[in-house]
Amino acid sequence: MPGHPDDAPLVVAAGEATGLRLTAVDARARALGLRPGEPLARARARLSTPLSVHPSDPEADAAALDRLCLWAKRYTPNVAAFGAAEARDGLFLDVAGSSHLFGGEAGLLADLARRLSANGVPARMALAGTPGCAFALARYGAGGLVPAGGEAAALRDRPVLALRIEPEMAVTLGRLGLRRIGELMDAPRAPLARRFGEGLIRRLDQALGHRPEPLVPLDEPAALGAARGFLDPIGHQAVIVATAARLMETLAPRLEAAGLGARALRLTLHRVDGVIRTLALALSEPTRCSVQVGRLLDLRLDRLGPALDAGFGFETVRLDVVGTGPITARQVDFSGGGRAAASASGLADALRQRLGRGILRLAPHASHVPERAEAVEPWRVTRVAPHHPVRAGTGLLRPLVLLTRSEAAEDMLAPDGPPQRFRWRRRLHRVAHADGPERIAGEWWSGATPTRDYYVVEDEAGRRLWVYRQAPLPMQPPIPAQTLTPSQAAGWFIHGMFA
Amino acid sequence: MTPTPPARRPDAAPREGGDVSTRLAALRARVALHDGQAAPRKILSFGVHAVDGRLPGGGLGLGHLHEVAPEAEGDEAAALGFALALVARRLAEVAGDALLVIARGHPMPYGHGLAGLGLDPGRLLLFEAASDTDAYRALEEALRAGGLSGEGLASGAGGLAAVAGLVDAGLPLTQSRRLHLAGGRTNGLLLVLRPAGADSPNVAATRWRIAAGKALRDRFGCIERPCWRVRLDRCRNGRTGDWLLEWDHAAHRFGLAGALAGHPPEAGAVGPHAGPS
Numbered sequence: 121m122p123g124h125p126d127d128a129p130l131v132v133a134a135g136e137a138t139g140l141r142l143t144a145v146d147a148r149a150r151a152l153g154l155r156p157g158e159p160l161a162r163a164r165a166r167l168s169t170p171l172s173v174h175p176s177d178p179e180a181d182a183a184a185l186d187r188l189c190l191w192a193k194r195y196t197p198n199v200a201a202f203g204a205a206e207a208r209d210g211l212f213l214d215v216a217g218s219s220h221l222f223g224g225e226a227g228l229l230a231d232l233a234r235r236l237s238a239n240g241v242p243a244r245m246a247l248a249g250t251p252g253c254a255f256a257l258a259r260y261g262a263g264g265l266v267p268a269g270g271e272a273a274a275l276r277d278r279p280v281l282a283l284r285i286e287p288e289m290a291v292t293l294g295r296l297g298l299r300r301i302g303e304l305m306d307a308p309r310a311p312l313a314r315r316f317g318e319g320l321i322r323r324l325d326q327a328l329g330h331r332p333e334p335l336v337p338l339d340e341p342a343a344l345g346a347a348r349g350f351l352d353p354i355g356h357q358a359v360i361v362a363t364a365a366r367l368m369e370t371l372a373p374r375l376e377a378a379g380l381g382a383r384a385l386r387l388t389l390h391r392v393d394g395v396i397r398t399l400a401l402a403l404s405e406p407t408r409c410s411v412q413v414g415r416l417l418d419l420r421l422d423r424l425g426p427a428l429d430a431g432f433g434f435e436t437v438r439l440d441v442v443g444t445g446p447i448t449a450r451q452v453d454f455s456g457g458g459r460a461a462a463s464a465s466g467l468a469d470a471l472r473q474r475l476g477r478g479i480l481r482l483a484p485h486a487s488h489v490p491e492r493a494e495a496v497e498p499w500r501v502t503r504v505a506p507h508h509p510v511r512a513g514t515g516l517l518r519p520l521v522l523l524t525r526s527e528a529a530e531d532m533l534a535p536d537g538p539p540q541r542f543r544w545r546r547r548l549h550r551v552a553h554a555d556g557p558e559r560i561a562g563e564w565w566s567g568a569t570p571t572r573d574y575y576v577v578e579d580e581a582g583r584r585l586w587v588y589r590q591a592p593l594p595m596q597p598p599i600p601a602q603t604l605t606p607s608q609a610a611g612w613f614i615h616g617m618f619a
Numbered sequence: 620m621t622p623t624p625p626a627r628r629p630d631a632a633p634r635e636g637g638d639v640s641t642r643l644a645a646l647r648a649r650v651a652l653h654d655g656q657a658a659p660r661k662i663l664s665f666g667v668h669a670v671d672g673r674l675p676g677g678g679l680g681l682g683h684l685h686e687v688a689p690e691a692e693g694d695e696a697a698a699l700g701f702a703l704a705l706v707a708r709r710l711a712e713v714a715g716d717a718l719l720v721i722a723r724g725h726p727m728p729y730g731h732g733l734a735g736l737g738l739d740p741g742r743l744l745l746f747e748a749a750s751d752t753d754a755y756r757a758l759e760e761a762l763r764a765g766g767l768s769g770e771g772l773a774s775g776a777g778g779l780a781a782v783a784g785l786v787d788a789g790l791p792l793t794q795s796r797r798l799h800l801a802g803g804r805t806n807g808l809l810l811v812l813r814p815a816g817a818d819s820p821n822v823a824a825t826r827w828r829i830a831a832g833k834a835l836r837d838r839f840g841c842i843e844r845p846c847w848r849v850r851l852d853r854c855r856n857g858r859t860g861d862w863l864l865e866w867d868h869a870a871h872r873f874g875l876a877g878a879l880a881g882h883p884p885e886a887g888a889v890g891p892h893a894g895p896s
Binding site for chain 2: 484
């Protein structure tokens with residue numbers, strides 16, 4: 121900013137209804153007494169030093185936190201970013217089972233602190249038996265290492281706000297004299313639960329380890345994985361695809377031994393400058409075929425195009441199997457029925473990777489009302505395809521195309537029976553032949569759909585349409601006639617077209 | 620020792636001997652050779668002599684691109700019906716599924732109506748494309764899908780039995796050529812349905828124009844079978860024509876709607892005609 125020295129205290133402000141407020145402050149601003157939440161105008165008024173103010177950008181914050189989470193996966197695969205309750209400004213690492221790789225828990229904390237400060241990321245960290253306790257110590261305490269079973273002692277002197285409860289609740293608790301977590305622990309639980317709801321008790325139990333708190337990991341942990349590093353970074357699409365196919369080949373025997381196939385895969389590309397790109401591949405059916413995986417990835421990279429942004433190249437390619445499913449031997453009959461399903465699932469996967477959309481199919485529903493008798497749903501691998509009841513021979517014809525909304529017929533001439541002439545989509549149809557009526561009654565159990573009388577009409581050119589007249593509901597109050605166009609009042613609609 | 624005639628090119632037509640039909644067949648084979656594609660391995664016959672006789676090989680060539688268009692605005696449903704009737708006929712002959720690619724803005728077919736047309740909706744896969752470009756990509760992908768599962772060409776059973784696309788504009792030359800090349804490796808029926816009045820030069824093997832026709836009545840005077848005015852506008856290595864065709868949804872068979880109502884005449888030659896080779 122012009123006129124501000126580079127070492128001016130830095131603050132981030134966001135606009136609210138009452139004006140700009142500080143959302144974050146750096147160490148120098150904190151030393152001057154500035155705190156997040158203060159109005160910017162007041163901070164400027166009471167300080168004589170110039171401030172360097174930056175607008176807040178929550179999306180960039182979230183992206184930066186995601187990048188940090190990806191980086192932190194060097195310590196453990198199970199990394200979760202702070203959610204809304206934790207103000208989205210930190211991350212949990214579940215280091216159970218991986219701390220010994222870094223010289224124990226203390227060694228891990230020291231290593232993490234050293235690497236973060238080397239990268240210029242100021243951080244406060246705590247390691248405890250529960251996420252709640254670690255959060256409370258990092259945010260409202262000195263941090264550090266809590267020995268196993270020492271959660272209650274460590275939390276006793278922390279303020280109740282450290283339990284990740286709403287500030288209003290903390291204020292109310294303070295009025296009752298419950299300012300420290302230790303006082304909450306000693307208070308009788310039943311009145312607390314009655315007064316403040318289940319949430320407070322749950323947070324307290326989670327912090328103390330009496331109740332589990334599952335973390336929502338950044339991405340689901342992988343069942344299997346393989347990685348390959350390169351001395352010379354790669355950036356060409358064909359090389360990435362070939363590498364992924366090679367990795368799948370190394371994974372296939374392990375999958376085969378377990379009788380499984382990959383249903384969902386994740387390809388992680390580590391760029392030279394530390395940026396990590398992940399691509400998710402989902403499959404309709406479990407597979408172990410490296411050719412298929414390579415081809416799907418090729419299609420996906422085709423779709424991404426320059427958005428992949430290889431930069432100076434990728435130095436590590438990692439393929440993880442995120443979801444698995446059993447592969448069962450399939451009987452191929454002489455007519456090739458088994459193969460047809462296989463090719464359809466391959467096509468579904470290819471289209472999803474290439475164009476980002478899945479295959480659909482028509483599924484019948486048990487209803488007499490035409491628009492409810494069918495739904496378009498995503499295609500899935502099933503043994504039994506949905507079966508449409510065949511109406512052929514019953515004389516009840518159904519149109520080839522059903523309009524999503526029935527359209528009003530204008531200038532309808534239908535004296536007392538089937539229509540004789542009407543206008544639809546600016547074209548005059550003179551009816552040469554009409555079949556009907558076929559009465560389709562509304563479903564009284566699901567809303568008031570009126571009864572309709574359907575006619576199959578054929579005009580002089582031979583175009584066949586499905587036309588219905590809406591019968592008035594006997595128990596419905598009549599709609600005022602002036603709000604409707606004449607043809608709507610008569611209740612004639614076009615609902616479909618025949619082949 | 621008689622002097623031997625100079626060696627002929629292997630694809631040269633025999634000049635002497637044989638009757639007219641064999642010479643004609645040889646000539647046709649030679650033209651097809653220059654077309655960049657061998658004579659159609661397989662065909663989908665209409666089951667109607669009058670139509671099949673005009674088509675090269677006695678039916679629609681499978682793996683070739685065929686273009687279907689409505690005759691005028693308002694005939695879209697008829698054209699869709701004709702195309703889906705062809706798909707139904709193909710599905711009745713072989714196992715496998717059919718894919719219908721629908722560009723944005725076109726209505727979805729109605730499953731109960733499809734069942735009435737003799738096309739099992741359970742065997743019809745739908746793909747809704749965001750644009751024409753995406754629709755052509757999806758069609759190409761579908762033609763390649765047979766090769767993916769590794770049983771496309773060898774057995775002829777892999778892949779899709781039929782692929783049809785509904786597009787928003789005319790069939791452009793580039794896209795038609797790409798589809799033609801991709802389709803050459805498959806045995807599926809390949810149709811592109813485009814709107815009326817969007818003619819553009821392309822490499823489709825045939826072009827059909829469909830208009831609605833008066834439906835066939837049953838003995839009670841009710842509408843029984845759909846009927847279309849079918850015009851074969853363009854036919855590579857064949858002849859054009861104009862017919863009134865009806866569709867029997869139960870037998871999956873076309874028929875000439877003749878003068879006698881209710882009696883499909885000349886539909887006698889049942890079953891697919893044998894290919895040329």
